[in-house]
Amino acid sequence: MRGLARLLCAVLLAGGLAACSGDGGEGGAATAGPGTLDVWVMRDSAPDDLIERVNAEVEAAHPGLTVRVQVLDWEGRDVKWKTALAGDDPPDVLEMGNTDVLTYAASGALAELKPADYENSGTWLKGLADAGGYEGKLYGVPYYGGTRVVIYRKDLFEKAGIDSEPATLAELRQAAEKLMKANPGEDFSGLYFPGRYQYGALPFVFDAGGQIAAKEGTAWKGMLSTPQSQQGLRNWADLVKAVSKAPLDVDTDADRFVDALGQGHTGMIIGQAWMMRGLGEKYPKLADQLGAFPVPGVNGTMPVFIGGSNLVVSAGSQAPAIATEWVKLITGTKYQTELARSGLLPNSTSLEGVVEGVTAVQMKAAARSWFTPQSTQWSNVDNAQVLQDMFQAIASGEKSVAEAAATADKKIAEILNATG
Amino acid sequence: MTLTRNPPRAAAPDRRRRGVRPASRSRSRALPYVLLLPAALGILGTLVYPVFQLVALSFQRENLADLIRRTTTWVGLDNYTRTLTDPQFWTVLPRTIAFALTCAGLTLLIGTLCALLLRAASPWARLALSSGLVVAWATPVFIGAVIWRWLFDSEFGVVNHLLTVTGLCECRGHGWFLTGGQATFVLVVIIVWGAVPFVALSVYGGLLTVPPELHEAARVDGAGATRIFFSITFPLLRPVYTILLVLSLIWDMKVFPQIWFTTKGGPYESTVMLGVYIYNKGINASQFGAASSIAVLMTLLLVGLSWLYVRALRQEAS
Structure with a gap:
């Protein structure tokens, strides 16, 4: 009956015909005490x-x-x-x-x-x-x-003869290539890296000393075309093209990561640390075969996005x-x-x-970190998918690093400098 | 026409003669209005008021801070000038119109073919086909969109798998959402798939009204199927087609969930249609005033189309 009364109430309210008095526990602001x-x-x-x-x-x-x-x-x-x-x-x-x-x-x-x-x-x-x-x-x-870390399969590492966790970008690539040699499947990625995965790819930019955008005086300027940023983008593209078979038109998707690693389509992912829990639950056999290490950069740990x-x-x-x-x-x-x-x-x-x-x-990874530009308009850059588009264009070879970065810079400045 | 109009007029004095009291007469006159009241209130609350609000908003500066602080700043035509000088508006508008025309055209074409098939099919095949159409029609839009997104997935998608297995193309791992052209193609597929059932069943309904003697006569005169369709069926169903075309155009112009749950307007903003453009401006960027001005312009465009619809309806009625 109470359910029915509430339903009626809701219908009446929706029709703007009557106001209902709260019945038991729905007080909110009006309740005393x-x-x-x-x-x-x-x-x-x-x-x-x-x-x-x-x-x-x-x-x-x-x-x-x-x-x-x-x-x-x-x-x-x-x-x-x-x-x-x-x-x-x-x-x-x-x-x-x-x-x-x-x-x-x-x-x-x-x-x-x-x-x-x-x-x-x-x-x-x-x-x-x-x-x-x-x-x-x-x-x-x-x-x-939460920071992103490399999550890997210990069993696959062993099979490929990798005896230590990679500490530099070069070692990461070697490990990925060894994994691919040991698992010669057509879909097997050494490191599974979707093409629009911006929060996985941006650290490469910061690792090379670059950044996304900076404020010059009162105006924002896109910084992805700077030599440092472009170097970072190239480091990323070289790695992805060499060792990833992941789709290029896909952004972060936790299920996809979990399944790729769980079903043996890859030996490594760069994922949120909490994915390890989900992986262990969905693939119980793997629970004790999972390891993690900070994402390696050119020299030591890569600066992470917290x-x-x-x-x-x-x-x-x-x-x-x-x-x-x-x-x-x-x-x-x-x-x-x-x-x-x-x-x-x-x-x-x-x-x-x-x-x-x-x-x-x-x-340990959080010791070196970076953050998105502190602008109230930043979410609009996200919504316009500016960075995802840039990474996809580079990974698919549709645009050169310089072209893609210049396009993104222009767009970023346009959005961040727009007046609300 | 005059014949049918006369009797009620004649009936009115009749009732008076029977001695109906004035009080109950006024009550019976009020009754229709009372009965209309709930529906009128519903329309007022769910249509007229929001449209009024929308128009009001389009003349205000309304961003997140204004919303929270509940301040109202009237800015005149500011939002409209901004919208009309936004280069993105001028890429999105023609794109949306072209997209809607493509979708509506394909919908009518495939819908007609389905309808003709329905008429020609044996009873059990007709039942199977019409059930299929109704099921597709009954699928909630966003669920349909999510399923289609997975069918076209580059890694796990059935489409790539089927194309590869049948040897039509080596499509393993092909990314359908890598380029604007192919992403738009997938969107057209999703929208046409969702819209065909309504058109097919409506046209089928229309086909049943075409007297079979006309077809027989034409066939005796030696006309083929194509000739029969264009010389007999189509002219007779013209009003139905006008209405379906206008309705399809309106629906396809304001399409949103099919895009939002597949491409979100990407890649490279190539699948941003008016609906997504408004959503990005209003909900995502919190520029409610600016978004309202776009919505008002879009409404005007759709009202124009609806006017065509109403005119077509009237023509059909006469």
């Missing part, structure tokens, strides 16, 4: 039971409070955030991808936070701390990180004090230690001691 704290986290973020314990701790400190957690999918998240943040009763705490925070901070949708309130704020991972700031103020507290999430408090939150309390708790040493043990990269270098396995590999 602390009421509810709405927390929106992303799929595949911290383990559920960890979040539940944080909720329990906050609820215990505030009798009568309920923490409501909603899990969002990464695809289409912006539409939900924009709608919710512009509404009357926005969620109190939101997890955002670190590349997402800037746009929302600049729009005034987020509450300013004080670094001093948070544990370990002096030793936060640089990529996450930078991502949470806007005009010198903090809006997003580092939650957890992905990950920050936690923000909405400017329209009805309970900002409780919201920050929740954020403080989950980003503090106690829960970050647990988070690190579950395989996510913790938000602070001070927790280096507790990480092990692939998380330790990530921590």
Whole structure:
């Protein structure tokens, strides 16, 4: 009956004929007392039971409070955030991808936070701390990180006679070629590298001393045509053309990576560290055959892009004090230690001691990192697929490195310098 | 016509003579309006209000900050000047029109062939064919798009596999989304596939109204199948075709999910049609005002097409 009543309510509301009074537990802002704290986290973020314990701790400190957690999918998240943040009763705490925070901070949708309130704020991972700031103020507290690493099959390495993990780009290529010699299948890639995989390919640019874009005075300039960047792009193209049979018209796709490695179409992938968990679950026989090492660059480790999430408090939150309390708790040493043990990269270098396995590999890789240009227009470069198109054009041989880079630079400057 | 109009007029005084009281007369006059009210409110809420909002937005500066702070800045025709001076608009618009014309044309052609096949087929074959058409029609658009994307996948795709196995081409690992031309081809396939059932069943319905004697007479006179179609069937079904063409054009102009779930407008922005252009501007870049102006222009274009549709409907009615 209640379901029916709600349905009727919804129909009436949709028709604009009547307003329904909330029946039990749907109070939101109107409820007296602390009421509810709405927390929106992303799929595949911290383990559920960890979040539940944080909720329990906050609820215990505030009798009568309920923490409501909603899990969002990464695809289409912006539409939900924009709608919710512009509404009357926005969620109190939101997890955002670190590349997402800037746009929302600049729009005034987020509450300013004080670094001093948070544990370990002096030793936060640089990529996450930078991502949470806007005009010198903090809006997003580092939650957890993630870097890309090379994930490989130990059994295939052994079969190919590779006895140590590659430490330089040259060694990586040798290893890939040995793998291909030992597995002469037509589809076998030494290193599986899709042509539009921008976050796998961009590190090559930074490795050679290049960058994507830079601000000159007040204007942005694309930097992919600089000799250093072009060298990086060539290093990448040479490797991919020699050792990858992956499709050129495909971007990152976790399932594709997992299956390519799991079904033996490749010996190595450059993937998110959390893919190892999924690989072990989908291909149990391989669970103890998987290894990981930092992506090797020309000289030593390649500078990685630190992905990950920050936690923000909405400017329209009805309970900002409780919201920050929740954020403080989950980003503090106690829960970050647990988070690190579950395989996510913790938000602070001070927790280096507790990480092990692939998380330790990530921590090591995170020492040299880079971040996307700090412009509120950056997501438009992403949406226009400028970099993906550039990498595909180079990998397919449709354009030379110089041509493709020049096209991308022009487009990047156009988009970043556009006025909203 | 005059004959049929007269009786109700004559009936009205009749009712008065029977002594219907004025009060209930006004109530019975109000009744149709009361019955129309829910539908009218629905249309008002779901169509008129959003269109009104859209037009209003197109004259405002509305970005994410404005949305969050709920500020309204009227900027006059600013958004329209920006749209009309955006070079991308002028590549996307003709591309969209050409794309819609191609899709609509192919849809009508294949739809007609299917309809003729339906008429000629034996009952069980007709049942199988029409069930197939209905199933394709019933597939949700975005699910269809995702499936087609996988069929054309360069690595695991069935299309490459079949082409290679049948020896038509050495297509192992061929990337269908590497160039704009082939990516557009795949999109045309997806859209035509989704649109053919409606056209096929509509034309088939039309075919059933063509008296078989006409065909027999033509055949006796020695006309072939092609001649019969163009001299008898097509002229008789012209109104049906006009309506189907206009409807197909409207649907194909505003196509969005089929593109978004396959190419997202790539590669090299070569498959950005008006729908994707608006989505990128509005939802992705948060320039809601600018996006609204594009949407208004597109609406005007579609209203033009709809006007043709309504005119065709009226012609058919008379």
